[in-house]
Amino acid sequence: MPAYFHNPVASHFGAGSLNRIVELTEGQTVALVIFPEARALGLLARIEALLGERLVHIVEDVQPNPDVAHLRATYETFWREAGACETVLAVGGGSAIDTAKALMVGTASGRFDELLGLLAAGKPFTPPRCKTLIAAPTTAGTGSEVTPWATLWDAGAQKKYSLHLDCTWPKAALIDPELMLTVPAGVTVSTGLDALSHALEAIWNVNANPLSDTFAISAIEDILDCLPRLRGDLENPDLRARMALAALKAGMAFSNTKTALAHSISYEMTLRHGLPHGIACSFTLPHVLGLAWGRDAVRDQTLQRVFGADLHQAQARLRHFLHSLGVKTEFSDYGVTEEEAGAMIRHALQGARGKNFIGSQAA
Numbered sequence: 001m002p003a004y005f006h007n008p009v010a011s012h013f014g015a016g017s018l019n020r021i022v023e024l025t026e027g028q029t030v031a032l033v034i035f036p037e038a039r040a041l042g043l044l045a046r047i048e049a050l051l052g053e054r055l056v057h058i059v060e061d062v063q064p065n066p067d068v069a070h071l072r073a074t075y076e077t078f079w080r081e082a083g084a085c086e087t088v089l090a091v092g093g094g095s096a097i098d099t100a101k102a103l104m105v106g107t108a109s110g111r112f113d114e115l116l117g118l119l120a121a122g123k124p125f126t127p128p129r130c131k132t133l134i135a136a137p138t139t140a141g142t143g144s145e146v147t148p149w150a151t152l153w154d155a156g157a158q159k160k161y162s163l164h165l166d167c168t169w170p171k172a173a174l175i176d177p178e179l180m181l182t183v184p185a186g187v188t189v190s191t192g193l194d195a196l197s198h199a200l201e202a203i204w205n206v207n208a209n210p211l212s213d214t215f216a217i218s219a220i221e222d223i224l225d226c227l228p229r230l231r232g233d234l235e236n237p238d239l240r241a242r243m244a245l246a247a248l249k250a251g252m253a254f255s256n257t258k259t260a261l262a263h264s265i266s267y268e269m270t271l272r273h274g275l276p277h278g279i280a281c282s283f284t285l286p287h288v289l290g291l292a293w294g295r296d297a298v299r300d301q302t303l304q305r306v307f308g309a310d311l312h313q314a315q316a317r318l319r320h321f322l323h324s325l326g327v328k329t330e331f332s333d334y335g336v337t338e339e340e341a342g343a344m345i346r347h348a349l350q351g352a353r354g355k356n357f358i359g360s361q362a363a
């Protein structure tokens, strides 16, 4: 079947690309969604100076893994006070970008629960109003700047909502590695592993093709080489730039394939066991690699371009890589019994993301 690849986001990459917000928002009013540490880092003041009077609303109390309990008030204040603004600028990790994606989708009533109701129904809908999104990631991981998806968490009810509309594709992504120089070691590792997981999940995926593979393979090679070195040299601008590019490539890959089994498993590990997203979706990668291997000759060839022809060596390499970053790779390391793990994998295979996994039919 002929391959197809589509990504409508205008991507700007390189040190200083944040400054492009000036020309990209010319003549518009802007609401800013930014991670909490940005004020102390001087980044908020820099953006205020760049945007001047165009900046009409600021949301800076972004929570990691944005939860509906917190989003409700933020959403309703946003639409009440800044409902007329044209652009939402998200500056932060996936939590800030996903928060911005939730805010930008306007319901008829301006009430957040109306949006949740639409998401819970799981049917496509066209919102009566939607803002334009510009996303500047400050972590190298989620790829949310080049995807239309947002994950909204409901820890109270132990579930999550997936937001995905045509209008939630960012109009532009500004990938400025200088913004990532202050990311602490733990977040650098977990976000980098999120990107690795995106790239691998884009390969063992029923939606994969040679175009998505090109981005995915290149991302994996960069991350395997670069992330351990960056962990030991966090202020190195060249390594930050390589990881930023690798996360962008992984984001491009899965923007067309979506994720698969490792992510499907991760949601339960985050909700039930509190694991950070990047760890939750990467500790199973050696195991999922074993489940993917031998399912599809073309997928095997792609995996073997990265890992060579021997499955056991490939799994050992991935395990060693994760262990070298301080990440444990067995369910039992996280207090999950073998029986629970088996049930979790079976359940994950039935989920929307699990069904993208090439082994899902046969498993």
Ligand SMILES: NC(=O)c1ccc[n+]([C@@H]2O[C@H](COP(=O)([O-])OP(=O)(O)OC[C@H]3O[C@@H](n4cnc5c(N)ncnc54)[C@H](O)[C@@H]3O)[C@@H](O)[C@H]2O)c1
Residues within 6 Å of the ligand: 035, 036, 037, 063, 064, 065, 066, 092, 093, 094, 095, 096, 098, 138, 139, 141, 142, 143, 144, 147, 148, 149, 150, 151, 179, 180, 181, 182, 183, 184, 187, 190, 191, 194, 277, 278
């Ligand atoms: N939409 C998508 O396609 C997609 C894909 C993967 C993950 N996600 C979502 O992204 C979220 C996780 O995002 P994340 O992994 O980027 O972490 P995050 O955004 O939660 O950030 C982690 C921590 O680092 C801080 N931080 C961010 N940038 C910083 C910087 N430059 N300097 C210092 N501190 C900084 C944040 O304030 C936060 O405390 C989850 O909610 C997950 O569901 C979305």
